[in-house]
Amino acid sequence: DKTYVPIRLAAGYPGTPVELDVAIGDGPVMNVESDWSPGDALWSGKVGSRQVTVQVRSVTGGFRLDWQGYSVLAKVMTPRIAELDRLMPEKLPPDTSKMLLCPMPGLVVSIAVAEGQEVKAGEQLAVVEAMKMENVLRAERDCVVSAIKAAPGDSLAVDAVIMEFS
Known part of the structure; x- marks a missing residue:
């Protein structure tokens, strides 16, 4: 959620002590x-x-300003730029909670489950070989395998989808 608060201040000179009168929004003027x-x-x-x-x-x-447990992102914009920025949609990361992604570039050695199979948390799903080491990928929670997108022998990039869950 974006919050825009107009700030009025008097300019100072970089590198020298500065004393400003600052007003945040319609709040009182404070000396800084x-x-x-x-x-x-x-x-x-x-x-x-x-x-x-x-x-x-x-x-x-x-x-980013951090003080006594508070954290604020501060951007300096002209009023017009703030008005336009308010209209920009926020790009949310994709939901990958129902996918098994390849954690590193590697070769799929084996797939231990089949489509439609119910798996329990901790159960082995696949093995990926990277840098001559086999990495066992396990289920993080109970789920059902809805689609398998990779096969043994496939060479995968990082974050490639190995399988999907329902």
Whole structure:
């Protein structure tokens, strides 16, 4: 969920102590003082009369700020860019919970189950050979094999689908 909060501030000079009056949204104006520069891992300064230290990590398009168990992604955008960013759909990772994926590039040595078979958690599903080592792949939970997508002798890339579950 994206939340956009307008911030008003006065500009300072990088590398020199900066004192700003900051207002978040319609909130009160607070005095903020710091000599932080982009690239510094810690932001130390005063917010009002309180001394604060925040961990700062660069992320795509902004910074991740961590303080006393709180974690916030902060991006600096013009109001128009924020308006357009709000319209962008969030790409969710695909649901792979009903698939057995090849954990590394390798050769399928054997498939230990058949389509339609019920398997229990911990039961062997397949064996993949990688770097001259055989890796036994086991079921993470009770399920039914709905489709087998690989066969012994197949050479698979990482994250290739070996089988699907219903």
